[in-house]
Amino acid sequence: MELLEIFASAGIWGAVLRIATPLIFGTLGALVCERAGVLNLGIEGIMTFGAMIGWLTVFSGGDLWVGLLAAAAFGALFGLLHAGMTVTLGLSQHVTGLGITLFASSLSYFIFRLVVPLASSPPTIEPFQPLVIPVLSTLPFFGDALFNQTAPTYLAILLAAILAYVLFRTPLGLAVRMTGENPHGAEAQGVNPIAIRIGAVMVGSALMAIGGAFLTLSAFNSFFPTMVQGRGWVCIALVVFASWRPGRALLGALLFALFDAYQLRLQAVLGKAVPYQLFLMVPYVLSIIALIVMARRARVPQALMQPYRRGER
Amino acid sequence: MRLERRAHRPLVLVLLAPVIAIVTALAISGVLIAIAGAPVLEAYRLIITGAFGTRLGFTETLTRATPLMLTGLAAAVAFRARVWNIGAEGQFYLGAIAVAAVAATVFSGWPPYLLIPSSLMVGAIAGMVTLLVPLGLRLRFGVDEVVTSLLINFVVVLFVSMMIEGPLKDPLAFGWPQSIPVGADAMLPKLIDRTRLHIGLLIAIVVAVLVYFLQSRTVFGMQSRAAGLSPTAATFAGVPLAKTLIKVACLSGGLAGLAGAIEVTGVKGYVTTDLSPGYGYSGIIVAMLANLHPIGVIAAALFTAAMFVGADSMGRALGIPSYIADVTVSLSLLTMLVSIFFTQYRIRR
Numbered sequence: 001m002e003l004l005e006i007f008a009s010a011g012i013w014g015a016v017l018r019i020a021t022p023l024i025f026g027t028l029g030a031l032v033c034e035r036a037g038v039l040n041l042g043i044e045g046i047m048t049f050g051a052m053i054g055w056l057t058v059f060s061g062g063d064l065w066v067g068l069l070a071a072a073a074f075g076a077l078f079g080l081l082h083a084g085m086t087v088t089l090g091l092s093q094h095v096t097g098l099g100i101t102l103f104a105s106s107l108s109y110f111i112f113r114l115v116v117p118l119a120s121s122p123p124t125i126e127p128f129q130p131l132v133i134p135v136l137s138t139l140p141f142f143g144d145a146l147f148n149q150t151a152p153t154y155l156a157i158l159l160a161a162i163l164a165y166v167l168f169r170t171p172l173g174l175a176v177r178m179t180g181e182n183p184h185g186a187e188a189q190g191v192n193p194i195a196i197r198i199g200a201v202m203v204g205s206a207l208m209a210i211g212g213a214f215l216t217l218s219a220f221n222s223f224f225p226t227m228v229q230g231r232g233w234v235c236i237a238l239v240v241f242a243s244w245r246p247g248r249a250l251l252g253a254l255l256f257a258l259f260d261a262y263q264l265r266l267q268a269v270l271g272k273a274v275p276y277q278l279f280l281m282v283p284y285v286l287s288i289i290a291l292i293v294m295a296r297r298a299r300v301p302q303a304l305m306q307p308y309r310r311g312e313r
Numbered sequence: 314m315r316l317e318r319r320a321h322r323p324l325v326l327v328l329l330a331p332v333i334a335i336v337t338a339l340a341i342s343g344v345l346i347a348i349a350g351a352p353v354l355e356a357y358r359l360i361i362t363g364a365f366g367t368r369l370g371f372t373e374t375l376t377r378a379t380p381l382m383l384t385g386l387a388a389a390v391a392f393r394a395r396v397w398n399i400g401a402e403g404q405f406y407l408g409a410i411a412v413a414a415v416a417a418t419v420f421s422g423w424p425p426y427l428l429i430p431s432s433l434m435v436g437a438i439a440g441m442v443t444l445l446v447p448l449g450l451r452l453r454f455g456v457d458e459v460v461t462s463l464l465i466n467f468v469v470v471l472f473v474s475m476m477i478e479g480p481l482k483d484p485l486a487f488g489w490p491q492s493i494p495v496g497a498d499a500m501l502p503k504l505i506d507r508t509r510l511h512i513g514l515l516i517a518i519v520v521a522v523l524v525y526f527l528q529s530r531t532v533f534g535m536q537s538r539a540a541g542l543s544p545t546a547a548t549f550a551g552v553p554l555a556k557t558l559i560k561v562a563c564l565s566g567g568l569a570g571l572a573g574a575i576e577v578t579g580v581k582g583y584v585t586t587d588l589s590p591g592y593g594y595s596g597i598i599v600a601m602l603a604n605l606h607p608i609g610v611i612a613a614a615l616f617t618a619a620m621f622v623g624a625d626s627m628g629r630a631l632g633i634p635s636y637i638a639d640v641t642v643s644l645s646l647l648t649m650l651v652s653i654f655f656t657q658y659r660i661r662r
Contacts, residue, residue: 081647085647085650085651089316089651089654091650091651091654092650094397094459095601095650096650098399098594098597098646099598099601099643099647100647102597102598102639102642102643102646103643103644103646103647106636106639106640106642106643107640109636109639110345110634110639113634113636114349114633117632117634229467230463230467233463233464234464236460237460237464240457240460275475275478275479277471277474277478278471278475280471281471281472284467284468285468287464288450288456288461288464288465291450291456291457291460291461292450292456295454295455295456296454309316310315
């Protein structure tokens with residue numbers, strides 16, 4: 001019975017939103033790239049770099065929002081690098097993405113170590129404080145959990161709605177989706193698939209970096225190597241789980257975070273009876289299961305991972 | 314300006330591609346070293362002398378190159394058949410922990426000439442199984458093996474951590490999480506006394522040559538190449554696609570598992586969760602630098618290992634974070650992709 005009582009505590013629902021926020025940003029970022037036909041495996045490294053540069057900006061005196069913006073800007077730059085290689089030159093999206101992950105994460109560690117030569121405990125910053133929404137937060141039970149979050153969390157939820165609108169209700173969104181389904185057809189309709197892809201990868205990568213920055217600017221208050229812990233790969237799996245739809249991506253990230261928050265509390269309840277590593281495996285195993293369940297059902301953008309060159313088929 | 318496919322790839326360019334890539338990567342890293350406030354040329358000199366200048370440094374470079382050759386081969390054989398094995402890190406660890414589990418228990422008392430080959434075989438099999446899971450998911454359910462093999466890495470490392478804090482914990486390690494030792498008899502003989510260099514290096518080189526012959530002289534080699542170039546065309550030509558991919562996965566996973574087995578029986582003698590400083594991921598870089606050629610992998614692994622060993626000693630001398638090695642090596646993967654591209658295409662106005 002104890003196992004179900006966990007859900008009755010308001011604390012877990014607040015934690016779900018906190019855990020979900022970086023996943024929402026990351027998943028939406030990957031989704032934007034893939035909707036335009038580009039798989040961005042740079043996500044893990046871009047999130048790491050976002051976490052580092054966001055923290056560094058605030059640590060050297062910048063505002064928290066400037067930190068988020070810095071993360072977004074550098075994310076977009078890595079996106080430009082990825083797009084330059086995979087879209088302009090048409091190189092393998094798998095290998096380029098992995099290369100960017102390795103490059104961006106090692107560059108983050110290098111810069112971090114340069115600024116903070118071996119300190120026993122990593123230096124901290126003053127993170128985002130919860131933004132309590134008046135009236136709503138006083139609602140019984142869910143009020144405190146849902147309306148007592150930091151600003152980026154609200155932003156993440158809003159972003160899913162905005163992206164859903166842009167992708168499915170605007171000409172720009174149509175152009176992006178056409179490019180991801182059939183770039184030759186898009187070109188025939190007067191859309192420039194190359195420009196759309198470069199733009200989408202830059203925007204998507206900026207979102208990934210913001211997701212990473214949330215870790216250092218809101219979830220924790222310091223940076224340490226390997227802190228992203230495979231969240232980027234989880235996001236790539238969540239995009240498939242979401243069938244490339246922003247609303248479902250939001251839902252998937254929340255569902256995923258619910259499992260994660262639950263296993264964290266389960267560890268406390270079950271204690272020593274079960275090795276803690278089994279709990280830590282849960283997110284990765286869940287991602288694999290999500291992929292298996294959705295693999296045949298999801299409607300993949302038809303031109304995903306296909307390079308586009310004018311006049312070449 | 315537009316890109317135009319070359320009618321044929323000039324051999325000089327193909328051979329020069331890695332050189333150009335590495336020089337470019339080193340130049341960009343030089344900018345970072347300069348920003349960090351250190352003399353750039355002095356830093357490079359220290360990297361070279363650190364990696365090759367002393368007996369200790371040189372044997373250390375060779376010791377580090379050994380697992381990189383095997384994980385590099387693992388990536389190279391897989392990528393050639395378009396099996397995206399990004400899970401070499403997990404295969405490495407499962408290979409290592411499998412050896413730790415059997416060497417001093419099931420195989421206890423066996424003579425070394427039987428014990429060592431059987432231990433390495435167990436490691437290779439563990440690696441195979443680790444890769445057959447994501448490949449099986451691809452063949453059965455159509456799940457992209459890139460993401461699953463990556464995710465499995467995290468699961469395997471947690472599993473290893475669970476083992477070395479649980480059933481395989483060394484009771485004599487003062488509470489440190491490390492596995493029971495494989496035992497003196499299972500340890501690979503040293504190549505040079507009083508260094509860490511062991512015969513694993515020779516095994517890796519022999520394996521690279523064997524893989525080369527397997528790829529260039531056998532039906533399997535031809536089929537795996539065909540499967541990579543075009544799965545549809547390969548099927549029409551009568552290549553059993555699923556069977557070929559399974560064989561490729563066995564070879565690739567086996568090589569990565571073997572790397573783990575050799576590292577544990579060659580260097581440490583027991584497993585910890587920092588046995589590999591990312592050998593699995595660096596293997597991808599090694600394979601790409603070698604342009605997926607098995608013999609090239611040997612050279613690429615030496616370069617990568619030298620960067621890591623050299624940057625360690627350079628970093629200590631000049632106060633530069635040794636992560637500069639990771640930066641250079643990962644950059645060289647990106648520059649290599651671009652320089653290979655320009656062996657196939659040229660810019661026309």
